[in-house]
Structure formats: structure tokens, C-alpha cells
Amino acid sequence: MTHVADANHSGGLGSGLAESSRTILEHYQAQVRTRRIYTIISIVVFLVILGLSLDFANNANSGKFFERLPYLFDFLKHFVPDSPMEIFRAMFDLPSPYFDGSIKYDYTSDRVWITDGFYIPNFFYQLAITINIAIVSTIIGASGAFLLCFFASTNLVGAGVTRWVIRRIMEIMRAFPEIVIAGLLAAILSIGPISAIIAVSVHTVGALGKLFFEVVENADMKPDEGLRAAGGNWLERVRFAILPQVLPNFVSYTLLRTEINVRASTIIGAVGGGGIGEVFSLSIGRDHAAKTYAIIILLLITVICVDQFSAWLRRRLIGKQSFEFGRAAA
Amino acid sequence: MIFSVPSINAAERERLLTTYPEVFHRSFWQRWGLAIAAVVVLVYLGFCFAFFNVIPTFVNGNWDRAAVYVQDWYSWRAQPRLRFLDGKVVPQWTSRRQYPEGANIDWLQPTAAGYTVTFGGDNDRLEVTLTQVDVYLDGKSYPVTLTGGKTLAPTDHPARIVQEENRVVVYYGFAGQAEIRTSQVYVQRRFLGWANFFFDIQSPFWGKSTGELLGLAFAGDRIDPAQSNASLMLDNFLHNASWQHGDIFSKLMQTLVMAFVGTLFATIIAFPFAFIAARNITQSKPVNWVMKRVFDFLRSIDMLIWALFFTRAFGPGPLPGIAAIFFTDTGALGKVYAEALENVDDKQREGVKSVGASPVVVQRYGVVPQVLPVFISQSLYFWESNTRSATVIGAVGAGGIGLKLLESMKTNGDWDKVAYMVLLILCVVFIFDNVSNAVRSRVMGKRGH
Numbered sequence: 001m002t003h004v005a006d007a008n009h010s011g012g013l014g015s016g017l018a019e020s021s022r023t024i025l026e027h028y029q030a031q032v033r034t035r036r037i038y039t040i041i042s043i044v045v046f047l048v049i050l051g052l053s054l055d056f057a058n059n060a061n062s063g064k065f066f067e068r069l070p071y072l073f074d075f076l077k078h079f080v081p082d083s084p085m086e087i088f089r090a091m092f093d094l095p096s097p098y099f100d101g102s103i104k105y106d107y108t109s110d111r112v113w114i115t116d117g118f119y120i121p122n123f124f125y126q127l128a129i130t131i132n133i134a135i136v137s138t139i140i141g142a143s144g145a146f147l148l149c150f151f152a153s154t155n156l157v158g159a160g161v162t163r164w165v166i167r168r169i170m171e172i173m174r175a176f177p178e179i180v181i182a183g184l185l186a187a188i189l190s191i192g193p194i195s196a197i198i199a200v201s202v203h204t205v206g207a208l209g210k211l212f213f214e215v216v217e218n219a220d221m222k223p224d225e226g227l228r229a230a231g232g233n234w235l236e237r238v239r240f241a242i243l244p245q246v247l248p249n250f251v252s253y254t255l256l257r258t259e260i261n262v263r264a265s266t267i268i269g270a271v272g273g274g275g276i277g278e279v280f281s282l283s284i285g286r287d288h289a290a291k292t293y294a295i296i297i298l299l300l301i302t303v304i305c306v307d308q309f310s311a312w313l314r315r316r317l318i319g320k321q322s323f324e325f326g327r328a329a330a
Numbered sequence: 331m332i333f334s335v336p337s338i339n340a341a342e343r344e345r346l347l348t349t350y351p352e353v354f355h356r357s358f359w360q361r362w363g364l365a366i367a368a369v370v371v372l373v374y375l376g377f378c379f380a381f382f383n384v385i386p387t388f389v390n391g392n393w394d395r396a397a398v399y400v401q402d403w404y405s406w407r408a409q410p411r412l413r414f415l416d417g418k419v420v421p422q423w424t425s426r427r428q429y430p431e432g433a434n435i436d437w438l439q440p441t442a443a444g445y446t447v448t449f450g451g452d453n454d455r456l457e458v459t460l461t462q463v464d465v466y467l468d469g470k471s472y473p474v475t476l477t478g479g480k481t482l483a484p485t486d487h488p489a490r491i492v493q494e495e496n497r498v499v500v501y502y503g504f505a506g507q508a509e510i511r512t513s514q515v516y517v518q519r520r521f522l523g524w525a526n527f528f529f530d531i532q533s534p535f536w537g538k539s540t541g542e543l544l545g546l547a548f549a550g551d552r553i554d555p556a557q558s559n560a561s562l563m564l565d566n567f568l569h570n571a572s573w574q575h576g577d578i579f580s581k582l583m584q585t586l587v588m589a590f591v592g593t594l595f596a597t598i599i600a601f602p603f604a605f606i607a608a609r610n611i612t613q614s615k616p617v618n619w620v621m622k623r624v625f626d627f628l629r630s631i632d633m634l635i636w637a638l639f640f641t642r643a644f645g646p647g648p649l650p651g652i653a654a655i656f657f658t659d660t661g662a663l664g665k666v667y668a669e670a671l672e673n674v675d676d677k678q679r680e681g682v683k684s685v686g687a688s689p690v691v692v693q694r695y696g697v698v699p700q701v702l703p704v705f706i707s708q709s710l711y712f713w714e715s716n717t718r719s720a721t722v723i724g725a726v727g728a729g730g731i732g733l734k735l736l737e738s739m740k741t742n743g744d745w746d747k748v749a750y751m752v753l754l755i756l757c758v759v760f761i762f763d764n765v766s767n768a769v770r771s772r773v774m775g776k777r778g779h
Contacts, residue, residue, distance in 0.1 A: 050594065053587045060584050060729070061647025068644050075642045136378045139371060175718065175759040179725045179732060180752055183739035188396040194387050264722075267634045271725045271736065277634060281726065284638050296635055303630045 086290035093121040130275035134261040141204025142254045149212035174206025196273025255310040402745035406525040412515040419444040430531040449502040533566040584648040585730035589716035592655025604667030628661030641727040651728035710766040
């Protein structure tokens, strides 16, 4: 009977086990217990941090969460265009029947005339600026990252100093707040899309550079050995051994980056970089409902189109491969 | 590349051609694709160059101010005006003065008839009197006369002294410059470093050396009888009027909280919903479809839109930031999680199912152990990236360090404070990157991403 009691003591599963097996079981259960205790402790710590954070956030906010919650949709309730057609008119800069001389209903004066008879609606023009900012800065950033990444990878550059310096440069470019670059350049060049382009480009160099050199480091070095044996110099080895392997991944990451940069240039625009972001933050700030909804619809369509197009292109270029990890460096 | 190509006979050549046709006959796109793409990109860049008016913008840029702004990042300017009032030379300071009343300033010393301003050494200085300013450049004296309502530099003056219609400007390089008029001498004296970084001029600790401060903190008599010197020092430091350390720390904390809480809530919400969206786990096509479109919708609305909307709802502060990050990332994380779930190994689920486990237990023991490392790793990536984007979201109106940065930049005079905040942000981002990398490699094991 003592035998059974012992077995029960060790959890009930050990009955009929040999002495050595029972020791193993006991150790296993002890480990499970320790792990549970650690899990519970970390969850409690986590919850405490979360609670403190929430309390801090709530106190720092100008409106308190629970006070404001019932009124969350009040803003939306008052933020209704006079008629659904108004959104359409605001989007295409058509004259509004509600026009009373205020800019709220003044859609027509913002038209961007290309010829005497043909205009581009203002929001479409601003959207084009934003998308062009995103594309140009992706091109500039990807080129910069392309030039830097080979000097940051262990398998191509022996000098630790070079690698260290290039990697730190990339890290700083990645972490440097975009609004500071945009703000400094806006103070020098006056507010406009160029400061946004430079700000987003700098960030893109850092973000893509990191992804690129990780791809280069994972490249198969056998072609490189072959070229080395045939007497190829460093440039030739990179061009003919490494580049063909990494180019598909580079293209894929660059496309992914384009998606992210469309969003980034919208936000930078709101801070003073021009484009649709600026128009949007003005119109929501001035309570121009129809204009705001028109921009939201345009932005939604744009983001979905860019995402779908880039996903399609990526699938065509390198086949199905999950590249959501690329968002990490955003 | 110079290869010594061994000559091959016709038969060998034929064999190579038939064995590897794809090497010798490349398609049009393979051959010219890269070149065509490069040309298209260049043409496009040229178009954008014109579209964005790059040249006029750069030509019209305030490049002279640019140098000052950049220098302000790592140095500071003292800008007294030496006014000629009632037959005396009186230094006047703006509200941004860096010296307390009556301080003994070693580069600005009173003399019998006026003031001596030293720019670096005795060779470069100004002797300011009511009637004449002696400008010393590299040891040579150039007297600028102020008589008769006119400022006149000597005719043999070098290029660093510029005579303008009613003033004379002297440039001392980095050390500063002086603008001499009949009514005043406006001195700008530049020094490396950040002025009054620890204590402002109201503080009793202003201008004390490190040794003196340590002595005061641990041994000296109490300056304020209500609290110890060390605590007074901390209080003075945090409430430094020109640097606002306390405010900046609190704003930085808000930004970090935004990223942390936003990502955490997004993770918590996306986790169960991803199970609904995954085809292999919830076997109902319409439900999967609806859930995935919800994720797409949340993801596609720009973070800017969420941020501005919630700023209107909750007022500026961390709450709109949290909400913006939460809504965008619920969509993004949900999509990634659902993809990870759809790629799980079915054998483990079947194993758990075969012993008669309930559906929840099947997911808990058959699926979660497989995907948890991926989930945690992805959330950490998002946390890292959100720490950065929270800064920008803040600038849009959600508050935090972003708004503080924007305010400091708007004044065009606080670039040293901007540099300080950038440095803080860089430090925090580096620390968080390393923490999240460490956690990720622990969770993912050796195969970490």
C-alpha cells in the first residue's frame, strides 16, 4: 500500500513505474511547476505594467477615456455631409448647391487646370503628389540601401570596422525621426514635398539596408568561390555571384517598402510635407465633412490598389512567399 | 575579367549548346529587362525632378540660415545687445538669456568706457565705447567710428568686416559675429555644447562645477530647508525652464506607452480573430472571408486617419495614439497570424483530436505551440516599428514626443532641444531593438529571424 501512496504523491501517473522512471517523472513535474510559477509571475508583472501604462496614458490625455467614451460617436454624428452626393462633388471638384461663399462648400476653386478646358480635381492632384513622393523616395532609398548593403555583410567584407560603421549608419538612418528631417528641411527649403522625399528616403535607406544585407548574408557562397577561383575581383564576384541570387528578394522588399512609404508620405504630408495628408488634416480640422469623406475614400482605394498591385507584382516576380516580415523594419 | 578560354571543337560546342540552351539563348526580357527598367526609372525621376520643382526649391532655400540651424544642434549662442543709453554702454539680454543678473561673464568684461567682448582669444576682440568700436582681427586693430550718426569702418578693412549702409558687421567665424550700429552693438557669441543643460539661471546650482555640486549634494548645508540638496537638485533639473527635462521625459513616456499598449491590445484582439479567419481552423468559407476583409479594412485605413479621428474624439494625448496603432495593427497582425495559422502542420491537431479532445483543447495543444513563437516574434517586430511610428503619429496631434518635437522645430530657435530629443529617441529605439531581438531569439530558438 505504501507503494501506491508514493505513486499518488508524485501525481498519480507514476503507478507501476520503476524507481528510475518515477524520478524522471518527478523531475519533469517539478520543472512544469517552476515554469508555471514563472509564467504566472511574468503575467502578473505584465498586467501591472499594462495597468500603470493605461493609467499614465489616461492621465496624460486631455480627455479622459471613460468620460469621453459615451461621446465617441458624437463627432461622427455631427460630421455628416449635407447629402451623399456632396462627397462625390467634393471629390471631383464639382460646384455644390449648398455653396454660400465659405470654403466649406467651395470645391471648384481648387481645380488644377492642365489646359483651358481640362482640369484635375484637387484631391487627385494631391494624391498624385503623395504617391510620387512615396515612389521617388523608395527609388532613392532602395538605391542607397543597394549601394550600402554589400559593405555591411559578413560574407563579403572582411573588415569589421567597415561593417560596423555601415551598420551603425543604417541604424541611425532607420531610427532618426522622420519628422525632424522633414521639419529641418522645411525650415530651410520652405514647406513642400522635397523635404518629405528626403525624410522618407533617409528612413528607407536604413530600413531596406538592414533587410538587404541580411539577404546578402544568407546567399549561397558557392558561386562566389567559383568566381574567386577563376580570378574574379570583388566587384565581379558581387555582380555575377551574389547579385543574381539576391535580386528577387531585393525587388520584393522594395515593393513592400513602396506600400509602407505611401502611408508614410501621407503622414509626413500632414506634418507639413504637402500632398493629400496636409489637405486631409486641414479638412478634418476645419470640420469639412464632405471633403474629409472624399479624401478618406480616395486614400482607402489608393492603399488597397497599391497593396494589391505590389502583391501581384511580387507573386509574379518571385512566386508565393510570405514577406510580411519585411514590415518589421517599417 | 580575363579568362584564358580553352579552345573547343565544333562537336563540343554543339553539345554545350544543346545541353544548356537557356544559357545561350536568353529571351528579350532577360537580356534587356534590366536596362529597360533602368531607363524607365530614370525617365520617371526626370519627370518628378520637374514636377516637384527641385531646382527652384533648392535655389530659393535659406542656405545661410541652414548653417545656423545646423550649428544650433551642437552649440549655443549668447546674444547680448550692448546698447548706448544715457552716455553709457549697457548690455541687454533677451528672455532667452543664458546668464543670471550680475553674473561675471569672462568674455564680456566692463572697461572704463564700455565693454570688451572677446571672441576666442585676445587677438580677436571688440573694444566697445560710445564713440568708437575697436575691432581686433588676428591681433590687428580696425577702429570703427560711430560719430555723426554713421558707422564707418576703416577703408583698409579685410573681407571679414563688411560695411553696409548703416551698420558694420564683423564675422569671427564659429566664435560669433557682431553687428555695429550707432545705437547698439549686437553681439552673437557661439560656444560648443548645450547651455544650462542641467540647471537654469534661476537655480541656486547654476554655474557650479561638478565637484562643488557633489559636495553640496552630500555634505553642504541645505539650501532649501524643506528638502535635501540632492532632491532639490533633481527638482531643479527636471523643472529646468529652458530644457524642460521633466516634460520631455513624460512626453517620451507617452510615446512609448502608445506603442506598447497599442501593439499589446492589437495582439490580444488579433489572436482569437485570426483563428476565425484561418481556413483550416474555422471551416466556413463565408466566415473566413468576412473576417479577412475586416482585417483588410482595418489595415487599409491609414494610421493618420485613425489618429486624427480619435484625436477629435478623445482630445490630444496618448489615447488617440493607442487607438490608431491598435486599429491599424489589429488588421495587420490578424492577417499575418491567419497566414501563419494556415501554414501549421495538421498532424499535431489530428493527434490531439484522435484522443477525443474538445475543439478548444485541440487548438490549445495542437496549434498554439506551433504558432506561438511566430506570433510573438511578429508582435515584437510590430512593437519595434510602432515605437518609431508613434513619434510621427504624435506630431499629427496625438501628443507625446512627436508633438513636442514639432513645437520645438516651429520656433526655429530650439534646435538644441530638438537634438536632445532626437538623441533620447535614438537611445530608446536602440534599447528596444536590442530587447526585442533578445526576446525574439529566445522565443524562436536558434532559427531566429
